[in-house]
Amino acid sequence: MNGWWIQELGLYGWVFIMGLLVITACGLSGSWLVVRGNAMIGDALSHAALPGIAIAYLISGSRSTVAMLLGALCAGLVCTASITWLQTRRSIKQDAAIGVSFSALFAFGVVLIALFANRIELDLHCVLYGEIGFVGFRDVMQLPGGFEAPVAVVRMAWVTVAAALFCVGGYRALLAGSFDDGLARTTGLGAKMATHGLMAILAVVVVAAFEAVGAILVVAMLVLPAASAMMLTKRMPWVLAIAPVFALISAAGGLQLGLWLNCSIAAAMVLAGAACFILAMAIGPRGLMMRRRNAG
Numbered sequence: 034m035n036g037w038w039i040q041e042l043g044l045y046g047w048v049f050i051m052g053l054l055v056i057t058a059c060g061l062s063g064s065w066l067v068v069r070g071n072a073m074i075g076d077a078l079s080h081a082a083l084p085g086i087a088i089a090y091l092i093s094g095s096r097s098t099v100a101m102l103l104g105a106l107c108a109g110l111v112c113t114a115s116i117t118w119l120q121t122r123r124s125i126k127q128d129a130a131i132g133v134s135f136s137a138l139f140a141f142g143v144v145l146i147a148l149f150a151n152r153i154e155l156d157l158h159c160v161l162y163g164e165i166g167f168v169g170f171r172d173v174m175q176l177p178g179g180f181e182a183p184v185a186v187v188r189m190a191w192v193t194v195a196a197a198l199f200c201v202g203g204y205r206a207l208l209a210g211s212f213d214d215g216l217a218r219t220t221g222l223g224a225k226m227a228t229h230g231l232m233a234i235l236a237v238v239v240v241a242a243f244e245a246v247g248a249i250l251v252v253a254m255l256v257l258p259a260a261s262a263m264m265l266t267k268r269m270p271w272v273l274a275i276a277p278v279f280a281l282i283s284a285a286g287g288l289q290l291g292l293w294l295n296c297s298i299a300a301a302m303v304l305a306g307a308a309c310f311i312l313a314m315a316i317g318p319r320g321l322m323m324r325r326r327n328a329g
Contacts, residue, residue, distance in 0.1 A: 049288050051168045051186050052302050055242045056280035058193040059251060060258030061200050062235050064272050067259040069211050073128065074116070075255035077135035078232070079239045081112035083142030086240065091149060102240055109236030112138055113229075165245040165299045166291075185245065192241040199234050200273055203227045208269055246299040257306035258283070264313035279309050 066072050082105035089104025112134050119130035172184045200207070206227035235255075242251045262275035286309075287302025294301065 045288060045292070047168050047183055047186055048165055048298060049284055051165055051183075051189060051245050052284035052287060052298070053280055054186065054189040054193045055165075055245050055251075056254050056258060056283050056302065056306065057277045058189070058196045058238045059242065059254035060262075060276035060280050061193075061273060062196045062231065062238050063255030064259035064262070064269075064276055065200075065207055065211060065231055066235075067256060067263065068269065068272070071127075072256045072260075073131050074113070074232075075235060075239075076252045077112050077116065077131045078109045078235050079251045079255075080135045080139035080142075081108050082236060082240050082243070084108055084138055084145055085111075085142075086243075087142050087145040087149075091145075102237055105240035106233060106236045108138060109232060109239070113232045165302075166297075168245060189241050189245070192238055196234055196238055199230060203230060204269075207231065211269075246302075250299050250303050253303045253306065254283075257303070257310050261306070261310040261313045264310070264317035266318075279306065282306075282309055 063072070063075055066075050085104035085106070085108025086101050087104075088108075089100045093100040115134040115138075116127070116130045119125045119133060120127055125133075168183050168185050173181045174184050174187055176182055176187070239251055242254070246254060258276040258279040259272060261279045262272040265275060266272060283302050283306035286305035288298055290296075290305060291298035291301035
């Protein structure tokens with residue numbers, strides 16, 4: 034029977050799995066942004082992806098995964114190049130460069146959708162806020178063993194695996210580039226290439242998460258798990274290990290909160306993640322209470 038596996042797992046089971054995958058992928062890749070003090074670059078990439086998606090749809094005429102990912106990736110690379118170029122101007126600081134780049138690109142995407150509304154079948158509301166609650170109603174695909182799963186969940190699973198493999202495979206170069214860029218250049222660890230790879234994987238994660246959580250909420254998911262983990266430890270391997278745990282708590286808690294309040298489940302997952310951060314900030318070994326105890 035078509036879709037029996039979806040019915041067996043239940044609609045909200047798929048919503049939970051999708052939320053867990055999205056927050057895990059965002060948390061792993063976003064950890065490197067947080068540790069570098071560049072968390073707002075995630076905001077820039079999430080908004081800058083919109084014109085890339087719109088242009089890809091105009092060229093390809095379809096919402097295929099490959100076209101959307103390529104469009105978002107190109108827009109993300111344009112955004113990072115723009116930020117880098119603006120930062121070379123002595124009178125422009127990083128925060129201003131990020132603000133100018135992502136706001137201009139996002140506005141360009143909105144204008145494109147408005148101008149070509151009859152050709153671009155993109156729901157701007159969905160792009161901004163996502164529709165994770167509908168993930169179980171989307172197209173399904175056959176998995177080995179006779180199982181069926183929503184295409185969006187399978188796609189997000191591959192993206193999450195890719196993000197995890199990138200964090201593991203590029204760990205040394207990413208770490209060197211995060212804490213000592215000069216040492217990374219002299220030792221030939223490929224920190225610059227790893228940074229470009231990080232921007233690319235972030236663009237892929239962001240566009241894969243669009244369908245579920247949109248361009249706005251994905252920013253919080255890039256930051257909250259890593260920021261919460263850093264309240265508990267300052268060692269990067271442990272940050273990468275703990276971030277998925279906070280993703281699990283955020284997905285489960287947010288699903289329950291969203292159902293209880295009858296509100297956006299994606300927004301409720303972000304609220305659950307924010308609650309985890311506040312708790313970690315309050316009672317963690319690097320949090321406020323521990324600092325007061327040491328000061329006393």
